Amino acid sequence: MSDALPSLRVERRTTTLRELALEKMRTAILDAHFHPGERLVERALCEELGVSRTVVREVLRHLETEGLVDSIPNQGPIVAILDLDTAAEIYEIRALLEGEAAMACARHAEESTFEELAACIDRIQHAFDTQDHQAVRAFTTAFYERMFTGGKKAVAWDIVQSLTARINRLRALTIASDDRGRQAVQEMRRMLAAIRARKPMEAREAAIAHVERVAEIARHLLCEGQEKASWRRAG
Template identity: 40%
Template sequence: MTGQRVQRVAAPLRAQVLEALRQDILAAEFKPGERLVEARLCARYEVSRTVVREVLRQLDTEGLVTTVPNRGPVVTELTSGDAEALFEVRGALEGLAGALFAERATEEHRERMGKVIRRYARTHRKADLAERLEMKDEFYDALIDGAANPIIDSTLRGIHARVQMLRGLSLQAEGRGAETVRELTAIHDAAAVRRDAAAAREACEDHVRNAAATALRELAARQPHDG
């Protein structure tokens, strides 16, 4: 297994390793349940144990890594039940965020949302997974900021951190990119253009339902089956 060589420029070393390991997990370079052995990670990314431990602690808080007694850190294993529960809560909160965005968002928020959706539509076919995830994060930054509710902000960002692995599965599915463009465009039209709170809520919930269906299908395909 070859990892991303960390370049000791620009961003602090810890941030570079954090991003490299995060993307390797999302790209399934490390499998769910696989132990993340410090010595191997040090060799893979050519960094010290101190840096690796800091990165593992951060990924633990994000939900991508789980510390298991007597085993240490492993890549988080999400069951279908875990995933369904996360998507249920995500759908409810994003629907509310969409409705509040329609009512409260400033012109700047609306412009930010439209800008990132246009960029996603233009580049998603050529963009790698990291770039697509970054654009989705920018979309949600605009949605959450425009909703102007600090409880939604903290709660939904926490859920997004835990659902990141599932989002990676969904975005990599064949045909999902074009579907995502249509769904985000519908959210923008309802929330930012027409300022229709009910339609914005419905568009957000529809996007999460479709993402959930795709992610759960991909998750099932990657898990071993008995028999």
């Protein structure tokens, strides 16, 4: 064949408008700029974000796949409502996967991993101290990514990543609760101490205890939110 085939090279671009809008909307939901159950009106979002309706629709579809948006028949897209059963299932999955990852990290991680995990915890501490909740979420995700990869649990981390948006939604709920910063950092330092000491079972137990503690906080806050919603409807 004499004619050369067209190039298959993909042009690398800077961040697209869609990606920027997606990040803005995701952060707005996590930071409660939009509240659970609130309608997401395309025209209003176009004006707020300064993008086309096509971009808004693509963003909403993507957020629906992440579990942050629900599409309601005859109503349209709304911010997904956090419910007790879904939250409990997410925490159950977290406990299973994070417990195994902590145990594997204690067994397999290189010494440099311990320092990287410690640095993440220090950044989380600072973010709590400055009330930068967005940074808390980002550095917490980085901590777990390092723990999973350090334990050679790449496939398990892929599963966690598929739930990242929902996990961060719950994280946004719990990290604002009273004294959670001090508790969370202490719990993560206990995890790291067991990992650094090469004590797999202690690391697993510390990781599961950390998830169980935050699951209980989330359950309390969600129940409290449901009660308040019931009072508003009754009034």
